[in-house]
Amino acid sequence: MKNYRIAVIPGDGIGIEVMREGIKVLESVSQLTGDLQFSFDHYDWSCEYYAKNGVMMPKDGLKRLEAYDAILLGAVGYPGVPDHISLRELLLEIRQGFDQYINLRPIKLLPHVQCPVIGQTPETVDMVFIRENTEGEYAGAGGIFRETSPEACAVQSSIFTRRTTEKVMRYAFELARKRGKYHKLTSVTKSNALNYSMVFWDHIFDELASEYADVQTEQCHVDAMAMYMIQRPQDFDVVVASNLFGDILTDLGAALQGGLGFAAGANINPERKYPSMFEPVHGSAPQIAGRGIANPMAMIWTVKMMLDFLGHESYGECVLSAMMKVLADPNAITPDLGGKGTTASVGDAICRQLHML
Amino acid sequence: MKNYRIAVIPGDGIGIEVMREGIKVLESVSQLTGDLQFSFDHYDWSCEYYAKNGVMMPKDGLKRLEAYDAILLGAVGYPGVPDHISLRELLLEIRQGFDQYINLRPIKLLPHVQCPVIGQTPETVDMVFIRENTEGEYAGAGGIFRETSPEACAVQSSIFTRRTTEKVMRYAFELARKRGKYHKLTSVTKSNALNYSMVFWDHIFDELASEYADVQTEQCHVDAMAMYMIQRPQDFDVVVASNLFGDILTDLGAALQGGLGFAAGANINPERKYPSMFEPVHGSAPQIAGRGIANPMAMIWTVKMMLDFLGHESYGECVLSAMMKVLADPNAITPDLGGKGTTASVGDAICRQLHML
Ligand SMILES: CC(C)[C@H](C(=O)O)[C@@H](O)C(=O)O
Ligand SMILES: CC(C)[C@H](C(=O)O)[C@@H](O)C(=O)O
Numbered sequence: 001m002k003n004y005r006i007a008v009i010p011g012d013g014i015g016i017e018v019m020r021e022g023i024k025v026l027e028s029v030s031q032l033t034g035d036l037q038f039s040f041d042h043y044d045w046s047c048e049y050y051a052k053n054g055v056m057m058p059k060d061g062l063k064r065l066e067a068y069d070a071i072l073l074g075a076v077g078y079p080g081v082p083d084h085i086s087l088r089e090l091l092l093e094i095r096q097g098f099d100q101y102i103n104l105r106p107i108k109l110l111p112h113v114q115c116p117v118i119g120q121t122p123e124t125v126d127m128v129f130i131r132e133n134t135e136g137e138y139a140g141a142g143g144i145f146r147e148t149s150p151e152a153c154a155v156q157s158s159i160f161t162r163r164t165t166e167k168v169m170r171y172a173f174e175l176a177r178k179r180g181k182y183h184k185l186t187s188v189t190k191s192n193a194l195n196y197s198m199v200f201w202d203h204i205f206d207e208l209a210s211e212y213a214d215v216q217t218e219q220c221h222v223d224a225m226a227m228y229m230i231q232r233p234q235d236f237d238v239v240v241a242s243n244l245f246g247d248i249l250t251d252l253g254a255a256l257q258g259g260l261g262f263a264a265g266a267n268i269n270p271e272r273k274y275p276s277m278f279e280p281v282h283g284s285a286p287q288i289a290g291r292g293i294a295n296p297m298a299m300i301w302t303v304k305m306m307l308d309f310l311g312h313e314s315y316g317e318c319v320l321s322a323m324m325k326v327l328a329d330p331n332a333i334t335p336d337l338g339g340k341g342t343t344a345s346v347g348d349a350i351c352r353q354l355h356m357l
Numbered sequence: 358m359k360n361y362r363i364a365v366i367p368g369d370g371i372g373i374e375v376m377r378e379g380i381k382v383l384e385s386v387s388q389l390t391g392d393l394q395f396s397f398d399h400y401d402w403s404c405e406y407y408a409k410n411g412v413m414m415p416k417d418g419l420k421r422l423e424a425y426d427a428i429l430l431g432a433v434g435y436p437g438v439p440d441h442i443s444l445r446e447l448l449l450e451i452r453q454g455f456d457q458y459i460n461l462r463p464i465k466l467l468p469h470v471q472c473p474v475i476g477q478t479p480e481t482v483d484m485v486f487i488r489e490n491t492e493g494e495y496a497g498a499g500g501i502f503r504e505t506s507p508e509a510c511a512v513q514s515s516i517f518t519r520r521t522t523e524k525v526m527r528y529a530f531e532l533a534r535k536r537g538k539y540h541k542l543t544s545v546t547k548s549n550a551l552n553y554s555m556v557f558w559d560h561i562f563d564e565l566a567s568e569y570a571d572v573q574t575e576q577c578h579v580d581a582m583a584m585y586m587i588q589r590p591q592d593f594d595v596v597v598a599s600n601l602f603g604d605i606l607t608d609l610g611a612a613l614q615g616g617l618g619f620a621a622g623a624n625i626n627p628e629r630k631y632p633s634m635f636e637p638v639h640g641s642a643p644q645i646a647g648r649g650i651a652n653p654m655a656m657i658w659t660v661k662m663m664l665d666f667l668g669h670e671s672y673g674e675c676v677l678s679a680m681m682k683v684l685a686d687p688n689a690i691t692p693d694l695g696g697k698g699t700t701a702s703v704g705d706a707i708c709r710q711l712h713m714l
Contacts, residue, residue: 083549156554192440197513
């Protein structure tokens with residue numbers, strides 16, 4: 001019997017609603033398999049917490065999370081709290097503090113889900129993004145010079161270290177080796193304009209490419225990549241990108257997958273020195289929060305990724321199968337997909353499917 | 358009789374091929390109207406020039422261009438010459454040197470062109486991007502620290518000045534006022550992660566929004582924007598974005614328009630202190646260069662934008678009408694659109710249509 005301690009941070013808005021379903025699914029998995037147990041500790045760190053305490057999490061927040069096997073995060077963000085506070089002081093703090101330098105984002109169209117791009121199918125939309133997750137454009141370095149004067153300017157510095165860049169690329173090369181598709185790795189660049197950071201990025205990529213001669217490699221400018229993802233998604237297998245480029249392209253990828261309702265993500269510290277964090281990408285969606293209609297698929301997919309990470313890929317696959325069964329029923333799904341389901345009924349239906357597998 | 362002096366830089370690859378058609382169209386316009394004349398001076402600055410001379414353009418290049426009424430550029434870039442040389446030392450040099458701080462990119466689906474996104478029409482895909490074009494992420498500031506050591510890192514600094522940011526936004530607000538659609542301006546941001554540059558950007562946008570109270574405003578994170586452009590392009594009218602965000606999103610926009618074959622751009626110095634530069638966005642496309650099959654529509658659209666800028670909007674409209682007539686004939690168009698036309702035959706057909714208007 002394996003017992004995992006999970007820190008749960010539901011956060012704000014629909015984060016709280018979808019988290020319940022994620023936990024429901026994990027509890028079903030636990031019941032069904034009999035060899036896994038989860039103990040969940042809830043943390044109310046959020047924008048509401050900020051309103052009361054003036055901080056997004058306590059000073060010793062990271063310390064309190066350190067000993068967990070994994071962190072599940074719903075979503076943070078709320079009107080009234082500036083995003084650069086709510087996100088930098090919680091989400092980005094954890095990503096950077098726990099050296100979760102890999103952001104893993106599957107861009108996969110599930111069967112029965114409508115892709116907005118003509119002619120695309122689950123076969124053509126099937127790639128994985130490896131996004132650098134702790135530095136680069138998100139380094140947070142810079143300043144604003146004499147903000148209110150006519151001479152005002154702002155400087156925002158991206159910082160790319162060889163150490164992290166190399167580790168992220170190695171992770172991507174290894175994944176390209178392992179994944180069945182084309183053994184192909186696309187590196188997203190913009191070295192025609194970003195004459196230091198992306199030239200540096202390209203050099204490191206070239207160096208590693210010669211070590212991984214069995215992996216087919218390709219370099220693509222971020223602007224062209226955005227276009228190609230629409231024009232020929234079938235050509236991509238594993239994609240490695242900087243923090244910002246990964247952020248932009250994976251949201252575009254979410255559109256290809258049928259919307260943010262399917263955008264699952266994992267923030268991974270591969271050395272397992274610190275806990276990894278699993279979070280759907282959709283955000284707190286204040287405009288639909290409180291109505292019980294948020295699509296919990298992304299959260300549940302995220303839970304699948306956590307199971308994979310903990311070494312239980314076969315259970316992870318069961319969760320994905322159960323999700324696909326539910327997607328096949330046009331009434332079961334949530335309104336964003338044209339159905340009449342609720343957040344809770346989708347979670348329940350997935351648990352029922354799990355029991356029938 | 359108005360006489361315009363135009364500097365022509367065909368550049369490399371298909372740049373050279375499409376430029377001929379652009380000039381053909383301008384000569385037709387000149388013949389037809391009788392009140393416009395163009396004199397063209399050709400400059401062979403390109404990667405080939407670089408191979409011979411070790412520089413992309415002569416030292417006094419900018420000086421030689423200074424007195425023209427406009428610059429027409431085909432495309433630069435060639436395998437063997439690193440992009441950060443060919444582009445930074447010619448294209449970006451001219452944009453920055455001539456303070457062409459506005460990059461204007463219409464994202465408009467023309468009739469008879471297939472949009473890859475389900476359900477989109479010329480009515481739903483119709484927006485204009487105003488991209489900052491001289492600074493921001495393209496400032497070229499930074500460095501690489503001890504490149505080959507394990508401690509190596511690269512720093513790339515974005516620099517946003519209030520002066521330019523404000524001018525770009527004002528230009529966008531004025532356009533939103535003038536354009537018929539929704540009088541709406543969307544500002545692309547990422548202030549949840551870029552805690553100096555984009556927070557600064559947002560402050561300036563908020564300031565100006567209160568001055569332009571008749572313009573409906575909206576702020577959207579760049580990642581979400583990429584998704585929304587696919588999910589609901591009809592909601593956008595005028596969009597203002599930084600140099601890099603504009604670069605990425607307008608290429609995505611090109612996909613919506615039916616491909617780079619329709620991506621026209623103008624690099625504008627609104628004060629007319631320096632010449633403005635008109636260029637299609639497609640690049641030199643070495644893989645199809647020399648075969649006479651490149652789609653010249655983007656170049657010809659660019660020529661239309663030059664006519665508009667010179668104050669001849671009605672002739673500009675004629676060029677666009679002629680393009681649309683040619684697009685209606687499935688045989689006339691180039692192979693990228695499924696037709697059998699050549700670069701030259703499309704240019705000829707557009708000139709014929711101009712004569713029939
Ligand atoms: C909320 C925001 C800071 C975050 C990011 O930009 O990384 C989000 O968009 C994501 O992709 O996880
Ligand atoms: C070629 C490149 C430097 C350029 C840019 O990034 O600005 C191009 O992509 C564009 O959009 O004009």
